[in-house]
Amino acid sequence: MEFLRLVLLFLHLLGLGLLLGSFLVQRRVAPTGPLSAGWLHGSLLQLLTGVGLAGVDQALGGEHAPDNAKLAVKLVVLLVILGLIVVARRRDTLPAWVSPALAGLVVLNAGVAVFWT
Numbered sequence: 514m515e516f517l518r519l520v521l522l523f524l525h526l527l528g529l530g531l532l533l534g535s536f537l538v539q540r541r542v543a544p545t546g547p548l549s550a551g552w553l554h555g556s557l558l559q560l561l562t563g564v565g566l567a568g569v570d571q572a573l574g575g576e577h578a579p580d581n582a583k584l585a586v587k588l589v590v591l592l593v594i595l596g597l598i599v600v601a602r603r604r605d606t607l608p609a610w611v612s613p614a615l616a617g618l619v620v621l622n623a624g625v626a627v628f629w630t
């Protein structure tokens with residue numbers, strides 16, 4: 514179970530890297546769209562690994578027991594990110610603020626993960 518938790522955490526951190534990488538690529542290649550697929554893949558990976566981690570942490574209890582309010586905030590922020598991505602991916606052109614706003618929300622969730630103890 515502990516190994517599963519570490520694998521999920523590893524993938525969760527790779528998902529964060531994928532989202533931040535998608536931002537850098539988007540800024541360089543197509544700041545006004547279309548939005549690259551990396552955003553969708555990264556945010557879905559965060560959703561799956563985050564929910565999986567929450568379940569495993571719950572089962573393990575102890576020092577890894579999740580704070581439900583923290584998880585709820587992270588889930589809501591991620592759903593906003595996903596909603597924005599789904600709407601943006603339907604369009605060929607985007608306002609220039611979309612990818613910085615997405616990256617800001619991703620960084621917000623990383624901050625919540627680390628500083629909410």
Ligand code: HEM
Pocket residue numbers: 525526529559560562563564566567570579580584585587588591594618619620622623626627
């Ligand atoms: C863009 C979205 C997200 C980002 C950038 C993100 C970022 C992070 C980071 C950096 C960590 C490592 C923290 C540490 O080990 O100190 C972490 C851990 C974790 N994340 Fe996420 N996360 C996201 C979405 C989610 C979602 C949607 C959930 C589930 C509702 C979730 C659940 C967890 C859990 C359970 C942990 C391990 C325990 C903890 O640190 O609270 N994450 N996340």
